Amino acid sequence: MSEKKVIDARGSFCPGPLMELIGWIKLANVGDELELLSTDKGSAADVPEWVHKVGHELVGVREEAGVWHVTVRKAK
Amino acid sequence: MKILIVGGGMAGTILANNLARRLHGELRSGKVKLTMLSASERHMYQPGLLYLALGRMTPDELYRDQASLLEPGIAFFVDPVEEFQLDQNRVKTKSGTVFDFDILVIATGSRPVPELIPGLAENSETFYTEETAVKMFRKLQAFAGGRVVIAMGVPHKCPMAPLEITFMLHDYFKDRGIRDKVQLHYTYPIGRVHSLENVAKWAAPEFERLGITYETLFNVKEVDGAAKVVKSEEGSEAPYDLLISIPAHRGMEVIEKNKLGAGGWIPTHRHQLTMEGRKNVYVIGDTTNLPISKAGSTAHFEAEALGENIAAIVKLGSPVRDYDGKVFCFIEAGKDRATYAMFDYQNPPDPKAPTKAVHWFKTAYNKLYWVSARGLL
Numbered sequence: 001m002s003e004k005k006v007i008d009a010r011g012s013f014c015p016g017p018l019m020e021l022i023g024w025i026k027l028a029n030v031g032d033e034l035e036l037l038s039t040d041k042g043s044a045a046d047v048p049e050w051v052h053k054v055g056h057e058l059v060g061v062r063e064e065a066g067v068w069h070v071t072v073r074k075a076k
Numbered sequence: 077m078k079i080l081i082v083g084g085g086m087a088g089t090i091l092a093n094n095l096a097r098r099l100h101g102e103l104r105s106g107k108v109k110l111t112m113l114s115a116s117e118r119h120m121y122q123p124g125l126l127y128l129a130l131g132r133m134t135p136d137e138l139y140r141d142q143a144s145l146l147e148p149g150i151a152f153f154v155d156p157v158e159e160f161q162l163d164q165n166r167v168k169t170k171s172g173t174v175f176d177f178d179i180l181v182i183a184t185g186s187r188p189v190p191e192l193i194p195g196l197a198e199n200s201e202t203f204y205t206e207e208t209a210v211k212m213f214r215k216l217q218a219f220a221g222g223r224v225v226i227a228m229g230v231p232h233k234c235p236m237a238p239l240e241i242t243f244m245l246h247d248y249f250k251d252r253g254i255r256d257k258v259q260l261h262y263t264y265p266i267g268r269v270h271s272l273e274n275v276a277k278w279a280a281p282e283f284e285r286l287g288i289t290y291e292t293l294f295n296v297k298e299v300d301g302a303a304k305v306v307k308s309e310e311g312s313e314a315p316y317d318l319l320i321s322i323p324a325h326r327g328m329e330v331i332e333k334n335k336l337g338a339g340g341w342i343p344t345h346r347h348q349l350t351m352e353g354r355k356n357v358y359v360i361g362d363t364t365n366l367p368i369s370k371a372g373s374t375a376h377f378e379a380e381a382l383g384e385n386i387a388a389i390v391k392l393g394s395p396v397r398d399y400d401g402k403v404f405c406f407i408e409a410g411k412d413r414a415t416y417a418m419f420d421y422q423n424p425p426d427p428k429a430p431t432k433a434v435h436w437f438k439t440a441y442n443k444l445y446w447v448s449a450r451g452l453l
Contacts, residue, residue: 008346011401011421012367014235016271020367022295023231026192026324027339046267053293053310 004033009043010067017043018050021072025056028074033059036070043068077108077390080175082157082167083183084114084142086122086449087361087375091181093451094383096147099390103149108390110149113169115156117142120206121445122233123372126240126408129203129212130248133442138206145449157184160334162357179356179386182342183379184331186233186362186370190323193229195299200321203241204233215318216248221257222317227296227306229324230265233362233370236417238262238322239270239279240408245320246286247411260287263294263306263314275407275417275427282409296321325370327363341365346421347398349382358382368421369403376448377402383451406438414438 007024009017017038025034036047044061047070051058059071079095081088092112102108119142127133143152159168166176188204190197201212226242242262249255262269262283268276269283269290283290295309299319306314326332327340336342336351343352344364351357360382361375368374378399385395401421408414409430416434417425447453 007367009367011346013273013419013424014271014369014403014405014417015231015367016266017367018266019230019271022265023324024339026230042273049267050293050310054295 004035007034007036010037010039012038012040016040017070018046021047021070022050025072025074030074030076033071033073036068036072038068038070039066041068043070047072077102077178078176079108079110079179079181079386080167080177081110081112081181081183083181083185083361083363084112084116084119084152085183085185085361085375086372087185087363087379088112088114088181088183089119089142089145089449090376090379090451091183091360091383091386092150093145093147093449094380095386096149097451098383098387100149102390109151111151111153111175112146113153113155113157113167113175114142115154117154119145119449121442123445124442125203125206125209126237126244127442128206128209129201129241130216130244131213132411135206135210140446140449145446147451157330160330160336162354165356177356179358179389181358181360181382181386182331182336182351182363183359183361183375184328184363186325186327186340187329188233188323189326190229190321192324193296193298195301196229196296196321196323199299199301199304200227200319202321202323204323212320216245219258219318221254223259223261223315224318224320225306225314225316226260226262226320226322227294227314228263228265228322229296231325231370232322233325234405235271235369235371236405236407238264239275241320241322242288243282243286243410244408246288251411259289261314261316262288262290263296263308264290264292265295267292272417272419272425272427274425278415278427278429325362331363337365346401348385348395349378349399358386366401368401369405371403371405373404377404406434406441408435408438 203209381399413430414435
């Protein structure tokens with residue numbers, strides 16, 4: 001059964017939000033959603049770029065009170 | 077009060093010594109009992125493995141007897157925990173002994189897992205254990221030239237290691253007089269050459285100046301040892317003659333077996349360092365799921381904050397400070413120059429140009445570590 005996991009990468013400079021997502025997506029099952037929380041506005045661009053390149057699915061990107069919520073579904 | 081520390085690495089050792097000093101009187105009077113359980117009777121200085129792989133440290137320099145590092149008053153047992161019975165405030169060890177606690181600190185660390193990527197373990201050289209670092213040293217000595225690829229898994233311990241080994245390999249081959257016969261090719265999982273933006277801004281032009289090529293957005297999918305090619309999740313391929321890998325890491329198996337956290341990473345409060353959902357269980361070092369570097373300095377600063385808080389709980393009834401996410405990492409930029417990155421949850425690093433002085437300090441720290449582990453530095 002698919003699950004949704006929240007990855008709280010707020011304030012993460014190293015390893016940083018995208019690296020956090022890459023690490024956690026390896027532990028997820030195909031079909032799982034991962035919601036990445038980031039205070040780095042760069043995540044709104046670099047996460048979708050990586051997701052597209054690897055072939056996962058970008059579910060959505062929204063900003064709320066200075067926190068970017070980037071949701072990704074593991075596709076393979 | 078019974079304080080139990082599980083794990084005798086950097087985090088657990090600094091914390092134990094910090095507490096032994098802060099609670100000296102309470103330990104003498106018997107009001108507090110401080111116990112450490114570890115899987116090993118030896119303590120390794122893990123950052124030394126980088127130098128070992130390049131022939132600049134020897135294996136014996138990496139170790140001390142764990143008991144020799146601990147303050148008097150700490151009860152130390154080489155008896156790893158197998159069962160965490162948190163609802164009953166106790167753990168059960170490999171020997172079958174049960175240890176009760178009022179406060180538990182989990183600092184079991186992490187482990188490299190190259191086997192998660194097909195072909196990586198058998199076709200690459202790495203330096204995350206003594207055995208593999210010595211093997212890499214010998215392989216480098218025998219290497220006469222060709223294409224060297226640096227590749228890594230995620231997450232990995234010591235986020236500076238990929239840059240450091242690359243810069244140090246440049247100098248290593250230069251010193252051997254074969255740099256012109258070696259192509260150094262660096263790969264990195266995200267869209268720049270390091271997680272830290274300011275470090276990446278410094279390192280990329282430095283690579284170009286030294287003739288080191290690089291490819292970003294490169295996550296290792298598999299290694300074809302027969303064809304000598306590394307394939308990425310992103311669809312690209314990197315041919316190699318010698319592959320240097322920084323393996324992905326996981327938390328310890330005992331954490332996963334006890335269902336304390338996926339991947340062996342325990343959900344942890346970023347400021348209080350409590351295990352999520354528990355008031356008397358703390359997590360420090362690599363074992364946390366916090367989005368900060370898995371590095372010795374992280375363990376060090378967490379241990380200092382937690383030591384102050386646990387001592388305050390004993391003496392005042394409540395913790396007194398938050399952990400602010402502080403990390404300080406040296407960055408070796410070659411054989412004789414280095415810089416550093418210091419940052420926390422709020423403030424990004426601002427690395428300066430590498431100097432010989434910082435390298436000398438790092439070299440000194442390779443010895444001073446033993447003072448640090450004793451909680452004195």
